[in-house]
Amino acid sequence: QQAYIIVDETKKLIKMNNLTLQELTHQSLSCMNLQSFKKMQQENFTFELADMKDNIINSDEAVQQSFAMDEPSFKILWKLIVNGKYKTIKNAVVVMITISEYIDNTKWPNIPNLKKKNARNYQQIFREELNYQFMSNKHPKMQKRSVQSFLAKFAAKYKLHDSSHEYDGLIIIICGHGENGNMLVASDGKSLSIDEIYESLGCDILESFKGLPKIFIIDLHRGENTSAINTTTMRGKTEEKKDMKLHGDNYNEFLFIWLTTQRYEIADFSLLSKCMKSVIISKYKSGYPFKQMLDDVRQEIRKSKNGEWYCMETQDTASYDMVFASRKKS
Numbered sequence: 001q002q003a004y005i006i007v008d009e010t011k012k013l014i015k016m017n018n019l020t021l022q023e024l025t026h027q028s029l030s031c032m033n034l035q036s037f038k039k040m041q042q043e044n045f046t047f048e049l050a051d052m053k054d055n056i057i058n059s060d061e062a063v064q065q066s067f068a069m070d071e072p073s074f075k076i077l078w079k080l081i082v083n084g085k086y087k088t089i090k091n092a093v094v095v096m097i098t099i100s101e102y103i104d105n106t107k108w109p110n111i112p113n114l115k116k117k118n119a120r121n122y123q124q125i126f127r128e129e130l131n132y133q134f135m136s137n138k139h140p141k142m143q144k145r146s147v148q149s150f151l152a153k154f155a156a157k158y159k160l161h162d163s164s165h166e167y168d169g170l171i172i173i174i175c176g177h178g179e180n181g182n183m184l185v186a187s188d189g190k191s192l193s194i195d196e197i198y199e200s201l202g203c204d205i206l207e208s209f210k211g212l213p214k215i216f217i218i219d220l221h222r223g224e225n226t227s228a229i230n231t232t233t234m235r236g237k238t239e240e241k242k243d244m245k246l247h248g249d250n251y252n253e254f255l256f257i258w259l260t261t262q263r264y265e266i267a268d269f270s271l272l273s274k275c276m277k278s279v280i281i282s283k284y285k286s287g288y289p290f291k292q293m294l295d296d297v298r299q300e301i302r303k304s305k306n307g308e309w310y311c312m313e314t315q316d317t318a319s320y321d322m323v324f325a326s327r328k329k330s
Helices: 021-030 034-042 060-066 112-129 144-157 194-199 203-208 226-232 235-243 271-286 290-303
Strands: 002-007 010-015 045-051 073-080 086-089 092-098 133-136 169-179 183-185 191-193 214-221 254-261 310-316 321-324
Touching: 002 021, 010 021, 021 045, 021 060, 021 073, 034 045, 073 271, 092 112, 092 144, 112 133, 112 169, 112 271, 144 191, 169 194, 183 194, 191 194, 194 214, 214 271, 254 290, 271 290, 271 310, 271 321, 290 310, 290 321
Parallel strands: 002 073, 086 321, 092 133, 092 169, 169 214, 214 254
Antiparallel strands: 002 010, 045 073, 169 183, 183 191, 254 310
């Protein structure tokens, strides 16, 4: 019987002598070129077979069911062989706070593209591609008390206080203007520390996510002048450890990611989200660890126009790496 195998977007016809997984694997290997074998030998990749709906083919029965279709087709999914300890995130809950309009526009200029581009990029990653539970504020203005109220509504909506939930990860995204000391500036000009935002979720929520990966993406625009660059680039060594109280059980298994800009007049305020979208969507299906993805994101930022005005830092309290997988649509 005949079927099609897709290897790196190249479609090839195969003929099956037996409808078994062994035969399908053998035929798939015959469709690979030298570059594919180098990928496995030199870059530490393996592969999985999947149908066109991304269902993994891992048994003779799955092969036979696929051949019940009019035109059975399969594709090669590359997977990076991860050495060391890691945890897979396939059913995370995500909250995003984006503040792009401010009452005092002289001190805090509005960021009109923040909601259109930046927020959209994060939505495409976590809601549309990975299909995680996702909640974000609808209005571009948020006063300090509104931020706190929004987080409380988020916790209630997804029942985060209940430790019996099936989530396997928590992702928090903060976008807007920032101040020194890891502070988010609300629309009314009042500031919230990142500690305050995190701890406002409550000890019971933090307890219910104990043992699970937690990611905090802090995408803030400081608008400092060039003389402040040297101070900002020291965040990962001095300032962040002083301001972030990353100790105790509440901060176990957490990955913090900061991006700051040093000039208001930089046009592209969506650089981090744009680079993350490009890297994550192109590589997560291969099993790339998230920390390795972040190295690629750094390289993308450096190569971008005005990339020298951006500073990306991370701090990690997890003893393992994190791997993304998409949640199956119900």
